[in-house]
Amino acid sequence: MDFCLYDPHQGYYTTKDKIFGPSGDYYTSPYTHRFFAHSLASAFVEYFKLLSQPRPFHLVELGVGEGFLGRDILERLEERYPEVFDCVEYFPVEVGVALPDRIQGIVFSNEFFDALPVHRVRVRGSKLQEIYVSLGDEISEVESETEDPRILEYMRTGFKEWRNGCEYEVNLRMVEVLEDLDRRVDSGVVLTVDYGYDWEEYNSVDRPHGTLLCYHRHQVTPNPYINMGQQDITSHVNFEVMAKTGASLGWTSEPLRSQRHFLFDWGLEQRLLEEEAQGLLNPERAEERLGLKTLLAPDGISDTMKVLVQHVGVSSRDYS
Ligand SMILES: C[S@@+](CC[C@H](N)C(=O)[O-])C[C@H]1O[C@@H](n2cnc3c(N)ncnc32)[C@H](O)[C@@H]1O
Secondary structure: OHHHHHOOOOOHHHHOOOOEOOOOOEOOHHHOOOHHHHHHHHHHHHHHHHOOOOOOEEEEEEOOOOOHHHHHHHHHHHHHOHHHHOOEEEEEEOOOOOOOOOEEEEEEEEOOHHHOOOEEEEEEOOEEEEEEEEEOOOEEEEEEEOOOHHHHHHHHHHOOOOOOOOEEEEOHHHHHHHHHHHHHEEEEEEEEEEEEEOHHHHHOOOOOOOOOEEEEOOEEEOOOOOOOOOOEEEOOEEHHHHHHHHHHOOOEEOOOEEHHHHHHHOOHHHHHHHHHHOOOOOHHHHHHHHHHHHHHOOOOHHHHEEEEEEEEOOOOOOOO
């Protein structure tokens, strides 16, 4: 996964021209409608107050891709909240770009953690076997013992029970990123938007092959051994592990929400009323409305995506 996505000469993210949008392989929320960015901007204004209005107010975006989300958030802040915008220092982070050493503000991401390379394991009776890749004449999968002890720890943290014969993904890079943030963030909020699940949701469906999926020209396939370097490979984020890793570092979490819930919390109803006031059949607004529809379609992106907000070094409200 690491090689296929990030090899400097052949990797999907490092070399492919068009990844996002109609002529690419998939959409993310920033490509549907600016309301997604506007909701984040409204949330950031509240967190600015929670963090006692720091100057500078850092906005660190992990995995910016083409950068639409950061651009739209900054535009919104400048237009509606100039007093906050004046304090902002924005850091777009992509592969190979270092994070600031000291952060006071917000670290946010959209579909960053699901793009990190994972280990894959399979449960065999009472044992956990890692699925390795063998490079002979053909690529094949080989099961053997796990080498990194953190894999077992991750499995215990993330899954209350393991089903015999089933495969699971173990995202140790995610844990490493959170630990790294803990060293850098003095006081702040880590806001993550991504595909993912808590334990109840994971357990509510049979997932014999885990959640690893590949995207190529808007088609989904579970096979990572085709279109190598030309297709995206992702796995759902284990928010159980994300929240518990944060807790072990002394962070507190707001309850995990669906993206739809988050959008409602940050002004969706008002946005829809404004749209209605412009005339629902107004042909000049057709594109605008289509974007909102894609963002809000039932069982679409706003139901599959989740938002986890974690507070670092802040005396927070009680969210329990
Ligand atoms: C699924 S894309 C999402 C892009 C964008 N946030 C969006 O919503 O459209 C994931 C992005 O994370 C970037 N990424 C992956 N690993 C990274 C790392 N270790 N540091 C910074 N960026 C990384 C990839 O290059 C890619 O641009």
